[in-house]
Amino acid sequence: MASKNSLMTWIDRRLPVTENLERHLTKHPVPSKVNFFYLFGALLMVVFMIQVITGIWLMMFYTNTEEGAFASVEYIMRDVEYGWLMRYMHSTGASAFFFLMYFHMFRGLLYGSYQKPKELVWLFGCFLLFLLMAEGFLGYVLPWGQMSYWAANVILSLFGAIPFIGESLQVWIQGDYVLSGATLSRFFALHVVVVPLLMIALVVFHIFALHEVGAGNPEGVDIEKYRDKTGMPLDGKPFHPYKTFGALPAIGIFFIVFFAIVYYAPTGGGYFIEKPNFEEANFLKTPEHIAPVWYYAPFYSILRAVTFGIPFLGITSKFLGFIIFAASIAILFIVPWLDRSKVQSIRYKGIFSKIAMIMFATSFITLGYLGTKPVNEIRTFIAQICTVFYFLPFLLMPIYTKYEKTLEVPDRL
Amino acid sequence: MQITSSVVGAVTVAGFAVPFLSAWQPSERAKALGASVKYDLSKLEPGAMAVVEWRRTPIFIVHQTTEAIKNLPSLNQKVANPALEEGVSRTINEKFSIIKGVCTHLSCAPKYYPEIEPKAWDENWKGGFFCPCHGSKFDLAGRVYKNVPAPTNLEVPPHSFEGDTLIIGEA
Amino acid sequence: MLFFISLFGNTAGENKCGELEKCYSFNSSVHDRDSLQRGLGVYKNYCSSCHTLRYLRWNRLQRDLDIPETVLVDDLISNENVKTSDFVTFGLPEISPIGAPDLTLRTRVRGDDWIYTYLQTFYQDTSQATGSNNLVYPGTAMANILIGLQGSQELDSDGKLVLSSKGALEPEQFDSAMEDLVNFLAYASEPARVERERNGIYVILFFVVFTAVMWLLYREYK
Structure with a gap:
């Protein structure tokens, strides 16, 4: 025990680990009474981890060229051990990400989680929604199926609608006069490096800003008003173990639903992975009906x-x-x-x-x-x-x- | 001095940005694929449509029937921009329409429905193109109907004729 | 009333079976190995002369459908130059000269119902180049290859199909042969589905236990 303490002291002198653990985990006060709406933040962290990890593994087998992309997805689905599981977790994870994000933000709207002094927390969150939408769009292009191609075409031509600079902007984003392999490979780079990095940075900002101003509650009561002798708010409890252990059963329930979808309805009836996306992109043939x-x-x-x-x-x-x-x-x-x-x-x-x-x-x-x-x-x-x-x-x-x-x-x- | 060094700093950043942003422009290879293509018009029957690929976009070549050409002025009320620029079928050739098969709304490929008969989207259909994505309608010359999502007529790519040969990509 | 139809009703583009108002309903299952083997038989006899399965490997097929080595090499592949690790192309070129699509992912693109209905609704139509037409996919370029099994069908004045001459199979036998074929195609579109649907329940049960344990932990700290 003594040696461990002296080791911690040695580290703390150089990197304030204990101080930060206390500040953000064991002594960080959170409201003692919240409802299920307050679990979505924790679940979002879980989904983010799922996406990062499955994403890295998918990247090991995916080919980011026009000729190889579609076939490499089938390679993952068939020839790579458990490749199908990685892919379905990633595609279902995308849907779960949005589902949780929408509820998380609706919670914010309901209980005023954006009000002074939480403006920055809300702003970082809105940026995260924007980045998530970009990330999802970029990722949907990668399998290079019919829906990947045509949905991207529709969205990219929106940029073409901007007066004066529109068309050259569209060509610049595409890297070609039409949506092509050049677009695919840059979207790949953006999807796996640029946007995720920005998202990680913003998640850190989001949480640091939240811990500075304190988490809210469904009543809108300011828990900082009344404190006990130790400085802990009377209506507050330390984040760890109360909030962390409270989130665990929710994570369990989330995984039950998540894997039920991954194993028994991975395409979500055509809403998670759309049917035309099982056909390779064909730039001469538009699908009957383009739905996002x-x-x-x-x-x-x-x-x-x-x-x-x-x-x-x-x-x-x-x-x-x-x-x-x-x-x-x-x-x-x-x-x-x-x-x-x-x-x-x-x-x-x-x-x-x-x-x-x-x-x-x-x-x-x-x-x-x-x-x-x-x-x-x-x-x-x-x-x-x-x-x-x-x-x-x-x-x-x-x-x-x-x-x-x-x-x-x-x-x- | 602070101002000067800020300016120098900004110039440095801008200078570094140039190659990185320019790298996103179409490469020489992409530009090379934009070269012109040829098509032999003699094998195209009246009423038929051929699709050729140019710059990886579908180009529709329609051999107009005399009936279709006769019908065009009657559609002037229905289309947004009735002026038939560059001749009756919007090309320098009277008989052929050369049209980019890319909907001017959101870049879907419109479908060719030349028959003159009631359609689900139009009871008085006089033949033309219908976009399955968002329901834009165009007549056989590629002119856009009024009150559809597409803002403008289907584009006419630069093209020229050499006898029976059509050259797409060179005006 | 009309209002609700146009709000919730389907227009042609989103109908499961295109122009046809109602599909014959069929949900594929990939867990009946005998059915998959019979489906492979139908595929080999009737589809394989035009259509490839270019993402499916012979040895995967062999393992999943439990096909003896001799049957695989002598009867199914019957080509010395094809290795068992090759894709199931039946010696066809990668891009079909007659425009027959690759069938590996077809059931995922169209759906089980569509494929099943398509196979069932060919009828004689002299106006078509192939002499036959299809209810789900009017003007289809595919000839009615199954006519010998099903018998020929005619379209009556109400738009219903009637059997005008008998084929080698009774209608029920034909239905079940088509079910086998769609099952096989569904398997080919996603071989991992067999394992996925079999094991999913254990993963879910594990997380039920996980949730219970975590709930108890949470109770301790409430």
Whole structure:
């Protein structure tokens, strides 16, 4: 024991391990009462690890050329021992990542996890969503199936819609006049190195910023107000072992669902891995119906809902669609400055905040459903209404949060 | 001095950025693949369409029937931009339409439906192209219909004729 | 009413069986080894003269379907130049000159229902170059190769298929032969599926135990 202590002292003099462990784990206070919504952060870390590890292994067998990509995926699926498991874990992991991310962020919206002083935590989180969307898109191109190719084509031509610089920008991103092997290999580099590195950095920032300002709770109570003699908040518990051990059963349940999908429904009925993607990319033949994977469907729906432009400004419907599509993600970044409410949690906010959240969630889900379906007039019309309902809760937020009647927040949890 | 060194620093960063950003431009090999292709028009029957590949995009070559050419002006009400630039079928040749088979909406490949009959997407279909992705409609000359997602007519690639031979890629 | 149909209904592009409103429903299973072997037999006799299985290896097939070495080398491969580790191409070129698609991943692209229905719904049609047409895939370039087994079908005025002359198999026998074939193709599209579906339950059970243990740990610290 003595030698261990002196070893720790030696290390701590040079690298403050003990101090940081205490600061971030054993003495870091977290609210003692939270609900299941507060487990998604931990699960996201688990999924991130799954993606990194399976990703590294897939990279060992994958070929990032136009000629070899598709066949190398089949090589992984057939000839590599447990290659199929790696691939299905990676593809299912992508869906799980988004699923958890959406719930994690919806938690933030419900319980005001973006309010002062947590603005930076929220901002880093929004950047992570953006990076995750980019990562998922880049990764979906790699198997070089029909859907990889044509979905990428659709998204890349969005850049082409930007006035003046659009076309040369598109060619620059593609590295060719059309989507080709040049695009594939740079997407590979971005997918396996650049974006994951940025994501790791942002996760670190996200967590450090969170530990600086303290985790929230569903009541919106400030637990820092009342402390015991040791300085631990009365409504707080140390992160380790309480929060860590609390997350373990949730991780177990997550793995049950995750492996049930990996083993019994790896393509998710065509929503996780789409059927046309089992056919090699063919640039002369468009699939009958181009649908995004489920996790992009809401945003794709918004993109398609814009069927009109602003002719007198020279804005085409395609470019306006791109702008509104980008705005649907960008608006999340400014939520901390849109909310003027005195209280954090939806539990103590007024009726308008509650209606707004229901409106937002309903339109997000409806847009998601519509995004996977081919368009017709009625669907486009509903998508347009839902797009408005998607933005309204945010655009009107400064007004209704300021004037609506809120309830008194209790002192203690 | 701080300002000067900041400027020098910025120039250094910008200088380093140039090769890295330029590396993303199409390589010489990609440019070489953009060379022109030839097609023998004599084997294409009226009403038929051939697809040739140029710069890895499908190029539609349609041999228009006399009926189709006659129908084109009647569609002027329905298309967004009725002017038939470069001749009746948008090419320098009266009989052939040379069109890039890439939807101007989001780059899908439109399908060729030359028959004049009611279709699921149009009861008064006069023949043309229909994009299965997002439902854009074009007539046989590649002109875009009104109120569809595609903003502009299907593009006409640079091309020229040498007797019966069509050269795509050289105007 | 119309509103809900166009909102939730399917248009042609998203229908499982294209123009055909309803597929014959069939879900493949890869766990009946006899069925897979019979399916391989049908494949060898009727499909292999045009279609390759270019991602499937002979020796994988041998191991998974439990095929004796002599049967594999003499009856199935019957070509001295082909090694058992080669892909199942039946000596066909990589890209078919007549445009017959490779069938390895076909059931994953189209779905079991589509393939099963496609095989069942050929009918005589003199307007087609091949003399036959298909309900799921109108204008298909594939000739009705199964006519000898199924017998010839005609399309009546209601758009229903009627058997006009008998084939070598009774309708039930033909159905079961097609089921075997689709099972085999489903196996070829993902050989790992056999192992995957067999072992998944143990992985899930392990995590049930994992969750229980972790729950108890959590209770101790609550």
